[in-house]
Amino acid sequence: VHTDGMCHMDAGMTKTGIDAMKEHNIDLAFLENVGNLICPAEYDTGAGKNVMILSVTEGDDKPLKYPLMFEKSDALVISKIDALPYFDFDLETCIKRVKRLNPNIKIFPLSAKTKEGMKEWLNWLREETGEWKVRR
Known part of the structure; x- marks a missing residue:
């Protein structure tokens, strides 16, 4: 998933990434924030x-x-x-x-x-x- 320079992912970006992997029948995917520790807490990434x-x-x-x-x-x-x-x-x-x-x-x-x-x-x-x- 490419965030276009943003320090966070949102649920839409996550869905796009997961949809692209569906054919691989993946049970678990990790989303890693590349920004600081508070950035992902403020956004709904769509994570389970x-x-x-x-x-x-x-x-x-x-x-x-x-x-x-x-x-x-x-x-x-x-x-x-x-x-x-x-x-x-x-x-x-x-x-x-x-x-x-x-x-x-x-x-x-x-x-x-x-x-x-x-x-x-x-x-x-x-x-x-x-x-x-x-x-x-």
């Missing part, structure tokens, strides 16, 4: 679920700086947890801040390097994808 990725390298203060995105997300992946010893990132504090903003959000601390947390994240994706298949 909103998942945010926060890297340990970005800092644990992001829920304070960009609360809207955390409030609107269904799930949060906290990536690169294998790097926690090397960064000033308090995982427990970050999770508490996020849960204050959105008590129902699912949080998945994970490391692609060590595979820690990957099973839980993939299980959630499978469950959610299964629900979407049933609703189609």
Whole structure:
């Protein structure tokens, strides 16, 4: 999907992209924002679920700086947890801040390097994808 220089996607753009992929029988598509953390929260992208990725390298203060995105997300992946010893990132504090903003959000601390947390994240994706298949 090409956004013509805009920092967000809207539902119409998403529909165009999904329609173009229908012949491939895709069960799951990821929409990645290329702008800042608040931009996609302000627009209806047509997504079934909103998942945010926060890297340990970005800092644990992001829920304070960009609360809207955390409030609107269904799930949060906290990536690169294998790097926690090397960064000033308090995982427990970050999770508490996020849960204050959105008590129902699912949080998945994970490391692609060590595979820690990957099973839980993939299980959630499978469950959610299964629900979407049933609703189609």
